[in-house]
Amino acid sequence: MTRPGPTTSDTATAPPAPAKPLASSGRSWLDVRNLSLLGVLAALIAVGGITKPDQFLDTGNLQLVLTQASVIGVVTVGMTFVITSGGIDLSVGAIVALASVWATTVATQEYGFAGVLFTAVLVGTACGLVNGVLIAYGRLVPFIATLAMLAAARGLALQITEGRTQLVTVDAVLDLGLPDAYVLGIPPLVLVFAVVTVVGWLLLNRTTFGRRTVAVGGNAEAARLAGIDVRRQRLHLYLLSGLCCGIAAFLLIVLSGSGQNTNGNLYELDAIAAAIIGGTLLTGGRGTVVGSVLGVLVFTTITNIFALNNLQSDVQQIAKGAIIVVAVLVQRRTAHDD
Known part of the structure; x- marks a missing residue:
């Protein structure tokens, strides 16, 4: 006796096959990108080890690479949040310069370590507040508002220093850059960078603030209709970016032992580039x-290898530009596939 086949009604009521969640495909894409960046970083380390084995693989040089990455890395963490929300901040380098020179004036250094640290963070956060108010409540385009801040902050930094370098005289600040301050061979600046990275990751991936940031960047109008105060969220994001610039300014003061109006030059381009190649959608x-931090390490390692091999800086910039173009093209292709 033959078994009857399915009837029309049975076929009509059969449940469809479950679709793969969209979020999982995006997460796997980010994992693949992070693994790719780790591969690129490993390849660069191999190149450095082959071309200059005695210098590149020296413990002091590796500590230097991580220390240099710490300053721009802290800025990049803040930039990642801004770009994720659909914004941009062209003023981060100028804010770092202004915060560094304001924190190293003679009047500020009279208050010691606390005065230098507090001033750097306060100036950075204040600049972020101005950016946030202009963009969120003044309804200025982020490109224009932060470009205006770039010009104003650079001009004010030049006015404060009168074109001169301001040397740090506070021993407690200078001591942080000495080997005696290292913790298990790790410079304090690197530890600060690690803390900022962990806090940034938790904030973006494990909090309502992070989910709101992604929602605003994905569709600001839909986020508004869902009950998110888009203007307040944007204000907080630029405050966060300014805070990161203030912390980076203090790290730069420790690293260089001075404050200059030229500090943070092109930091905005490096931070944006690192975030983009790390997987943050422009x-x-x-x-x-995590991707942004890996992007910072890739660029810092490239700079170090070029310096050790006495290669021209223009070739270095060309290499960075090529990496950025490839990263954006891959981004667009992957976004189209999604």
């Missing part, structure tokens, strides 16, 4: 702190 709606 159009907003997707961001990764």
